[in-house]
Amino acid sequence: MTAALDLMRTHAALLPLIIAMVGAALAMLCPPRLSWGLATIAALLCAFVTADTTVRVLIAAAPLWSVAEGVPLLADGIGLFASPLMAAVAALALAASGAVLSDIERRTWPLAMALVLCQLFGWLGALAARDLAGVFVAIETAWLASVALLAFSDGRTALGGALRMLGAGGVGSALFLCGVGIFYRSVGTLELSAIATAHIESADAAALGAGLMLLGVALKAGVAPLHDWMGGAFTRPGGPAALVLGTVGVIGALAVIVRLAGYVATSPTIGEGVSIALAVLGGASVVIGSVQAVGAHNLTRLAAYAGAAQAGGILLCVALGSPAGFAAALVQLTALAAAALALFGGAAAGGVQSLEHLDGLGRRAPLAGAAIMSGAISLMGAPLTLGFLGRWRLVEAGVGAGWWWAAGAVIFASLAGVFYGGRLIERLYFRRAGDLFHGPNDAWRWALAPMLAASIVAIAFGVSPALLLTAADSAGALMLGGLP
Amino acid sequence: MGPEILLTRAIFAAALVLLMCGAVAAWASNNAIRRLAGIALSMLGAILGLGALGAPNALLIAAACAVFVQLAIGAAVTVRLQEDYGAIEAPETDQADRQDDMPGRAP
Numbered sequence: 001m002t003a004a005l006d007l008m009r010t011h012a013a014l015l016p017l018i019i020a021m022v023g024a025a026l027a028m029l030c031p032p033r034l035s036w037g038l039a040t041i042a043a044l045l046c047a048f049v050t051a052d053t054t055v056r057v058l059i060a061a062a063p064l065w066s067v068a069e070g071v072p073l074l075a076d077g078i079g080l081f082a083s084p085l086m087a088a089v090a091a092l093a094l095a096a097s098g099a100v101l102s103d104i105e106r107r108t109w110p111l112a113m114a115l116v117l118c119q120l121f122g123w124l125g126a127l128a129a130r131d132l133a134g135v136f137v138a139i140e141t142a143w144l145a146s147v148a149l150l151a152f153s154d155g156r157t158a159l160g161g162a163l164r165m166l167g168a169g170g171v172g173s174a175l176f177l178c179g180v181g182i183f184y185r186s187v188g189t190l191e192l193s194a195i196a197t198a199h200i201e202s203a204d205a206a207a208l209g210a211g212l213m214l215l216g217v218a219l220k221a222g223v224a225p226l227h228d229w230m231g232g233a234f235t236r237p238g239g240p241a242a243l244v245l246g247t248v249g250v251i252g253a254l255a256v257i258v259r260l261a262g263y264v265a266t267s268p269t270i271g272e273g274v275s276i277a278l279a280v281l282g283g284a285s286v287v288i289g290s291v292q293a294v295g296a297h298n299l300t301r302l303a304a305y306a307g308a309a310q311a312g313g314i315l316l317c318v319a320l321g322s323p324a325g326f327a328a329a330l331v332q333l334t335a336l337a338a339a340a341l342a343l344f345g346g347a348a349a350g351g352v353q354s355l356e357h358l359d360g361l362g363r364r365a366p367l368a369g370a371a372i373m374s375g376a377i378s379l380m381g382a383p384l385t386l387g388f389l390g391r392w393r394l395v396e397a398g399v400g401a402g403w404w405w406a407a408g409a410v411i412f413a414s415l416a417g418v419f420y421g422g423r424l425i426e427r428l429y430f431r432r433a434g435d436l437f438h439g440p441n442d443a444w445r446w447a448l449a450p451m452l453a454a455s456i457v458a459i460a461f462g463v464s465p466a467l468l469l470t471a472a473d474s475a476g477a478l479m480l481g482g483l484p
Numbered sequence: 485m486g487p488e489i490l491l492t493r494a495i496f497a498a499a500l501v502l503l504m505c506g507a508v509a510a511w512a513s514n515n516a517i518r519r520l521a522g523i524a525l526s527m528l529g530a531i532l533g534l535g536a537l538g539a540p541n542a543l544l545i546a547a548a549c550a551v552f553v554q555l556a557i558g559a560a561v562t563v564r565l566q567e568d569y570g571a572i573e574a575p576e577t578d579q580a581d582r583q584d585d586m587p588g589r590a591p
Binding site: 163174 | 499500503506507510511513516519522523526527529530531533534536537538539540542543546547550553554557558560561562564565568569574577578581584
């Protein structure tokens, strides 16, 4: 057992990627319901392997290992923090999708499960890739798997959304490639670890290249105002595609932005230009996402727009370019993941499309109601929740750097959160049920329970956040070359 | 400024124009085929730009593979749009979806 654990730890960087890929291949070959079980187990294994490394390095302060020679992977603080988060979110989303798989044709279940694991593979790969070419390939794998999942799994209404996603993603890929080309011309390397020490010929061109790369990924993360594709992608209430895209897809893309920014925004030569671009995009995303969430009439779209507002907060943290800023970004990322699991899981459990479907849901489906409520109060930034913790860390880091306006953006996001979150809670608990229950009614509906329960527990983590804060602080310090 | 640098800059400028034209079509076009053509054009511009800037071959190959997969998925989605809706224009498919959502109609 110990020997197996040692072997696993020796190849800790590569193992989750192999598990996800082999799991995807096996899921394709299995009968429909077995493919769901196998994919969930593969994602859980990925979560276990990545969490083991994270706990050892970021919490127990073990030295950061080097990846075996010849494997183009690179372990860093943000990758170590975000990988288990991604894998855990994917495992919960995969488990929950068992309740809503009946929404799609039975013969396509194995393909859908394989595509979810391909997404996980892609985002984990982008969080561990050693160079920008590897990051590009990994992001494309994850993104195209998301598009294919949406196109295959949610009936004909999702086809238009899939095409919009494909178009927006194509533009994002082109911008990313263009940015990589300009960056390579100025910096002379694609290796992420060499950026800090590279001799940069033209700082302006390198900053432009870095900005285009981040813009390309921001487009896929649904950062406002580049989130035009979201309206089409989140048309259905709780199909497997919306469930996975709203959780795994968005969190993965945001984690990759934080990681890339960790290399380019901290470079002494180009950091300032990149920080300004990130701050502008982040501020715009907070305002636009919040306003759109206030006006949304569909729960999954509301969750997606609220996510865009939260993503803006993450970009603001990252723009600070300090260890405290990166730690705050990682706490916010965790808070967003928990809120997304709660809202998308709740929408799937209650079959909620328009907000009218929420009326009285708290009494008809108590767990789904509690999950949506906890997601809503976390998005408001209510004290003792993970959402509050993320915003508080942003205010601390922002004020520490003299960015008082960032505190203003946080207050704006919280005020908007009170409007749209309050509306959800009022409908859940203070209205009479006016319609039939639309959610899944068979025994498989219990597959959603782990996701809903985990999201409530994660949001309540704000009461005792010491472990999370230690890991986030270590990741931020490690990213900028300090000791964990 | 030598002719080589001039040529590089001219190719990069042409690549940027291709990328921008393609991006507009991929983002804003209502027609699925035009959207796919926009993706192809913008990625072609990006690859041309990478070539002009002297990017490593591995990146060029990865970019070419990405275009191929994007277009393959896009073609599959377009065929399904035509089969399911009898149209590939976004306003027509959106109209059909709105009719499906009307009370009393099966989705």
